[in-house]
Amino acid sequence: MNHIDAPASTEPVSEHVSLKRWLAVVAVAVGTFLVVTAEQLPVGLLTSVGADLGISEGTAGLMVTVPGLVAAASALLVPVAIGRLDRRVVLLGLITLMVVANVLTFLAPNFPVLLGSRFLVGISIGGFWALAAGIAVRLVPDGHVARATSIAFGGATAANVLGVPAGTLIGGFTDWRIAFLTLAGLGLLALAALFVLLPAIPAAGSIRLGTLLGLLRDPVVRAATLTTFLLVSGHMAAYTFVSPVLQEISGIDEDLIGPLLLVFGVAGVAGTFVAGAAAGRNVRATIVAVSVLLTAVLALFPLAGATHVTGVAFLILWGLAFGGVPVGVQMWIFKAAPDHAEPATALNTVMFNLAIAVGALFGGLVVDGASTTAVLWFGALLTALTFLAVRSARKA
Numbered sequence: 001m002n003h004i005d006a007p008a009s010t011e012p013v014s015e016h017v018s019l020k021r022w023l024a025v026v027a028v029a030v031g032t033f034l035v036v037t038a039e040q041l042p043v044g045l046l047t048s049v050g051a052d053l054g055i056s057e058g059t060a061g062l063m064v065t066v067p068g069l070v071a072a073a074s075a076l077l078v079p080v081a082i083g084r085l086d087r088r089v090v091l092l093g094l095i096t097l098m099v100v101a102n103v104l105t106f107l108a109p110n111f112p113v114l115l116g117s118r119f120l121v122g123i124s125i126g127g128f129w130a131l132a133a134g135i136a137v138r139l140v141p142d143g144h145v146a147r148a149t150s151i152a153f154g155g156a157t158a159a160n161v162l163g164v165p166a167g168t169l170i171g172g173f174t175d176w177r178i179a180f181l182t183l184a185g186l187g188l189l190a191l192a193a194l195f196v197l198l199p200a201i202p203a204a205g206s207i208r209l210g211t212l213l214g215l216l217r218d219p220v221v222r223a224a225t226l227t228t229f230l231l232v233s234g235h236m237a238a239y240t241f242v243s244p245v246l247q248e249i250s251g252i253d254e255d256l257i258g259p260l261l262l263v264f265g266v267a268g269v270a271g272t273f274v275a276g277a278a279a280g281r282n283v284r285a286t287i288v289a290v291s292v293l294l295t296a297v298l299a300l301f302p303l304a305g306a307t308h309v310t311g312v313a314f315l316i317l318w319g320l321a322f323g324g325v326p327v328g329v330q331m332w333i334f335k336a337a338p339d340h341a342e343p344a345t346a347l348n349t350v351m352f353n354l355a356i357a358v359g360a361l362f363g364g365l366v367v368d369g370a371s372t373t374a375v376l377w378f379g380a381l382l383t384a385l386t387f388l389a390v391r392s393a394r395k396a
Contacts, residue, residue, distance in 0.1 A: 017140050024197040025136045025148050031091065031190045032132045032155030035098050035125045037163025038183055039067050039356065044168025044261050047243050047254060048176040053111050058368035061240050061360050063118050068236075068357025070122025071129070075349040078127030080209050087135050087201035088194075091128060095191050098124040102184035106177045126353055129156060130346040135201055157326050161268025161319060165261035168243075172258040212343050212350075220336035221344060223393035225351040227386050228329045231291060232352055234382030235322050236359030237366070238298055238375055242315075245372045249302055250311025260312060264319040271323025278324075279331045284390055287328045291386040294321035298380035302373040326352075 042049060042063035050060040082090050097120055104117035136152035171179035215221045238245065246252040246260065271290075279286040297318045305314040330348065337344040359379070366375040 017144055020197060021139050023193075024139050024199070025151050027190065027193040027197050028091070028132050028136045028139075029151045029155035031095050031194060032129055032152065033159045033163060034183065034187050034190055035095070035121075035128045036156050036159030037167065038098055038102060038121050039071060039125045039353070040064060040159070040164050041167040041179060041183060043164045043240050044243055044257060045171045045176040045179060046241065047247075048171060049114075052176065053114070055111055056368055057241060057244055058364035059111070061364035061367070062115060064236070064240050064360035065357045065364070066115050066118045067122035067125060068353050068355075068360060070119055071126035072350050072354035072357060074123045074126025075130040075346055075353055076126075076209070076212065078123075079130050079343075079346050080212075082127075082203075084203035087131060087138075087203065088198045090131065091135065091198065092191065092194055094124045094128040094131075095187055095194060098128070099184045099187035099191065102180045102187065106181040106184065122353075126349065129353075130349045132156075134345070138201060139199075157272050157323070158269070161272070161323050162262075162265035165258065165263075165265040168261050169258035172255060211340075212347050215337060215340060215344055215347055218336060220393045221333065221347070223389050224329055224332040224336055225348055226389040226392075227287060227291075227332070228325075228348055228351045229355045229358075230382050230386045230389060231294065231322075231325050231329070232355035233359035233362075234298065234379040234384075235294065235325070236356050236379075237363030237382065238379035239318075239322075240360040240363050241367050241372055241375055244367070245301070245376065246311055246315070248372050250305055250308060252308060252311060260315060263312070264315050267316045267319030268323030271320040272327050274320070275324025276327045276331070279328045283328065283332045283335060284393075286324065287332065288387065288390055290321055290324040290328055291383055291390075293317065294325075295380050295383045295386075297321060298376050298383065301376050 042060065046057050046060045046063075049055075049063065050057050053060075078090075078094075101117045101120035101124065104120070105114060108114035108117055132152050132155070136148045140148045167179045167183065170182050216225070242261070242264075243254070243257050246257060247254060252260065275286055275290060278289070297314055301311075301314045301318075305311040330345070333344050333348050359382070363375050363378065366378050
């Protein structure tokens with residue numbers, strides 16, 4: 001992989017990377033963090049949004065479902081639709097769309113307008129997330145690709161485990177609308193950083209839709225993407241309603257939800273590092289371990305999490321388990337398709353976002369039709385099916 005604005009023959013032997021290039025990689029990771037946070041920010045604010053707009057918590061869950069569905073389609077179609085456009089221009093456009101969408105969310109006078117803004121968020125999420133890792137590694141020479149990839153994916157991982165808690169804290173101290181406005185402001189800062197730091201990034205080639213879908217013929221890619229779908233959908237079915245779960249099952253005050261979700265995020269970061277190290281030795285065993293822990297937490301929470309102490313303990317274990325999901329499955333994807341890393345990553349991004357949407361949607365139906373206890377058991381059922389997906393792969 002060559003330096004993007006110099007021919008291979010002029011690449012320094014030492015493969016030195018300038019500070020500006022590393023800052024550009026970090027800026028891409030920050031952009032990924034913001035768009036993925038935008039997708040899941042409503043999770044910790046559903047109670048506030050529902051009370052303000054006069055809708056049920058299950059209906060408010062559509063704020064997660066809609067952008068998740070759109071992002072799944074966007075991750076599939078944007079890399080194909082942009083053809084040979086300069087990737088710098090595409091990223092700047094997508095992050096700008098995220099800023100506009102969150103301003104509209106802040107201003108939304110009713111729920112239909114709010115859902116319209118969330119539709120726009122979905123376009124930004126899927127396109128930015130699918131392209132970010134491939135762009136980040138083009139900013140550095142071959143010897144630094146692994147580090148650049150880790151940083152780029154770190155943005156998405158950090159969003160999953162820290163973005164929601166931070167947004168919930170802001171919403172708790174102020175108002176749910178302020179949380180979205182704050183995200184829009186951070187998006188403007190990221191836009192400025194990307195504008196200054198990113199060089200022109202001409203297309204290395206175009207991705208065909210058939211190439212993406214053709215990867216599903218590989219049994220390991222198929223098993224890995226199915227694993228992503230089951231683990232993430234099971235997690236999101238329950239986690240979308242973590243605020244009412246903690247309040248109704250564990251008796252925790254609403255004002256403490258934000259700080260506790262921050263604890264969840266810290267546990268998730270720890271889980272990411274632990275699972276990353278373990279997956280380097282045995283990726284399938286790591287995924288099985290993560291799925292066992294996640295299933296056990298969701299299944300036992302209603303039974304053993306009925307006090308403040310046990311509820312917090314289960315929340316921490318939940319964060320540890322889910323923190324290992326993105327890095328574990330992504331390493332499996334890279335191992336399964338080393339020569340098709342970019343399209344395979346785009347395909348996994350599709351499944352990740354589809355799982356977010358489906359999990360939130362069906363979780364909302366279960367909460368409205370049954371209870372928060374039932375949604376935890378529903379999530380556990382989905383994550384338990386991961387064992388079948390892992391066993392379906394004929395090779396690691």
